[in-house]
Amino acid sequence: MSSAPASISQPDPPVAFSHREKIIIIVGLMLGMFLAALEQTIIATALPRIAGDLGGAEHLSWIVSSYLLTSTAVTPIYGKLSDLYGRKVMLQIAICVFLVTSLLCGFAGSMVQLIIFRALQGLGGGGLLAMAHATIADIISPRERGRYQGYIASVFAASSVIGPVLGGLFAEHLGWPWIFWLNIPIGLAALAVSQKTLGRLKPKRLRHRIDYFGAVLIVSAVTCVLLVTTMGGNEFPWASPEIVGLGIAAVILFLLAVVQERRAAEPILPPRLFHNHTYVIVISLNLMISMVMIGGLIFMPLFLQMVYKLSSSDAGLMLIPLSCFTVAGAITAGRLVAHTGRYKIFPVIGFSILTVALLLLSTVTGTTPLWLTGVFMALNGFGLGLVMPVMLVAIQNAVEPRDMGVGTASVSFFRTMGGSFGVALYGAVLIARLDVLFDALPGAADIARLMGGSPGVVLLHDGRKALAALPDALHDPAITAIGGAFHELFWLGAAIAIVSLGVVLRLREIPLRETAAAVTAPAPGDD
Structure with missing residues (x-):
């Protein structure tokens, strides 16, 4: 310590x-x-x-x-x-x-x-x-x-x-x-x-x-949170003693970590970072954009397999427009930031595009042309690309040089945490909505008997295999219910994007420094 x-x-x-x-x-x-x-x-x-x-x-x-x-x-x-x-x-x-x-x-x-x-x-x-x-x-x-x-x-x-x-x-x-x-x-x-x-x-x-005790507390708290998001709704019900106990332990450990980091001479995660307006705003945005991005990457292939009856490999190929336009958006934003020295406008535009793309995806059905769905996914990727690199630049421009390492690392830290929260949240919402929608179908009792449990859980884990086990008469109503559940998932993503847009508007743009953290003079022969 x-x-x-x-x-x-x-x-x-x-x-x-x-x-x-x-x-x-x-x-x-x-x-x-x-x-x-x-x-x-x-x-x-x-x-x-x-x-x-x-x-x-x-x-x-x-x-x-x-x-x-x-x-x-x-x-x-x-x-x-x-x-x-x-x-x-x-x-x-x-x-x-x-x-x-x-x-x-x-x-x-x-x-x-x-x-x-x-x-x-x-x-x-x-x-x-x-x-x-x-x-x-x-x-x-x-x-x-x-x-x-x-x-x-x-x-x-x-x-x-x-x-x-x-x-x-x-x-x-x-x-x-x-x-x-x-x-x-x-x-x-x-x-x-x-x-x-x-x-x-x-x-x-x-x-x-080194603040070893603070490191142990932070690692333990994060482990508890990730165990909750990993096992909740899968290995244990959300209200089970195991998940509730892990949640309580995470809160206690985080509180102890805060106390320890405030008293440590060299804290692992310095509290002074959280007094930095830009840092707090950008970390919050990073958390939310990761929820939308990772949740989308995890559940989009399942959506394509279920609604369009694509194979797993074809569904993976359909992610190419999203990935390529994420790269295009990131390169575009990066070059314009370097050219203009301005960065706030890009996440504003990015979250706006992302909201529109998710709302468009919420209209997709099995009769929507596949190429049009690809366009919506590309638009989604471009919005993500405009946001992601700018967040890191904003933090690195705002923190002190002595905190550059921990400030930058915390971007990856909160991005992964956000992705974990996003997968857990999307999964919980999808399972809940699938159960409700399947329960309203005429053959609900037969579906429950054939699937042997919660339709949402079974479909989430077995995908098209579980769907193929249903009688032909229940097949089309089941696909319609699945499409409706995913539509609500896209609405959830759009809601997170709208909240993010409100947060980014509070970001105060700081002029970008012209020198790197470890560089104050040009090297001989720099070209």
């Missing part, structure tokens, strides 16, 4: 990077980010094969959840440690942890081993995302950072499309361990680039004491 503030023994002279060096660093960081982002999506299509080889199908969801838990929980810790020890060393630690645990995942001989190794892999994955964003803040000024954030956003969009395809191909032709072994060459390349280019990015050589 902390008892004394940090002191500076001797500051290093400022460093600057040429344009060529910046490009090389960005490529290396994108490799690391691609690893972490891909690992969240590539596993999904391989889960059935993994269950067939290792058994333990009842624990299958924990292969995904264990990674999510640990990668989210350690994000602010990486941010704080990088402010104290330097970005390079923490980035390389994250890469090494990720590589070693990827090997272990590939050699796992049981479901329990794989879940444990995935949890350990998340310790590296969370650091890859946090350190990439923080390192960019050190070498590129906020004014020009938007241009690069567009390329960074493309990494996440590409992983959302490539991941499921690669996972299915590897599981079917090479074996599921190659999902993890693919990380080795990419990770080694990222490690080599970081060693070559980040040597001049020196740490500040601070003498310090």
Whole structure:
């Protein structure tokens, strides 16, 4: 625990990077980010094969959840440690942890081993995302950072499309361990680039004491929250003693964390950040945009499979317009931010477009032309793209240089938290509405008997397989009910987007700095 503030023994002279060096660093960081982002999506299509080889199908969801838990929980810790020890060393630690645990995942001989190794892999994955964003803040000024954030956003969009395809191909032709072994060459390349280019990015050589107790409290509180959103409505009912107990524990742990962070000399998540108007507004927006984005990515394929009767692969391909236009929106916003020095207008436009797109999607039925649905999804993606990179630029421009690491890492932290909340909220609403709508159908009793439980839960887990089990006479009414339930899900997303639009209007635009956090003078030969 902390008892004394940090002191500076001797500051290093400022460093600057040429344009060529910046490009090389960005490529290396994108490799690391691609690893972490891909690992969240590539596993999904391989889960059935993994269950067939290792058994333990009842624990299958924990292969995904264990990674999510640990990668989210350690994000602010990486941010704080990088402010104290330097970005390079923490980035390389994250890469090494990720590589070693990827090997272990590939050699796992049981479901329990794989879940444990995935949890350990998340310790590296969370650091890859946090350190990439923080390192960019050190070498590129906020004014020009938007241009690069567009390329960074493309990494996440590409992983959302490539991941499921690669996972299915590897599981079917090479074996599921190659999902993890693919990380080795990419990770080694990222490690080599970081060693070559980040040597001049020196740490500040601070003498310090780490707030270990605060770190434990934050990690424990986040773990409880994610366990609630992961298991609630799936493994346990929402009102069960287990879920209620975890919710109470999360509240208590968060309160204890607040007390500890206020008294610690070097808190893991400094309370002074929450006195920063821009930081609070942007973190709130980040939480809400993640709820809409992740919830949409998770449930959109199910919507397409159910309403249009598409195969899982075809439904995945239909996400391409959304992903491509997310990249287009991010690059457009980034370049305009760099050109104009203004950033508030882009999330205003983005949330407005997002609201319209979600309302349009709420009108889609099985008779709507598929190409038109693709247009609505592309519009949705463009709105998301205009918002996402600008949020990070706004925070990095507003926080003090000493908080750059933890401030940047908290963007990833709250983004993952928002995504987890979004999936839980969308899932709960969808299940509830499906149960109500199916109960109103003429053959409700037959549907309940055939599905053997809550229609919403069964459809959410088994998709078209559960729908195919219904008699022909109930098939069309069931699809109509499913479409109605998803329409309400899109209305929920539009409501969140409207609230976000109201919040972003309160954002005070701060002129973008012309220098990076670690750069005060141009490097010789900068072009």
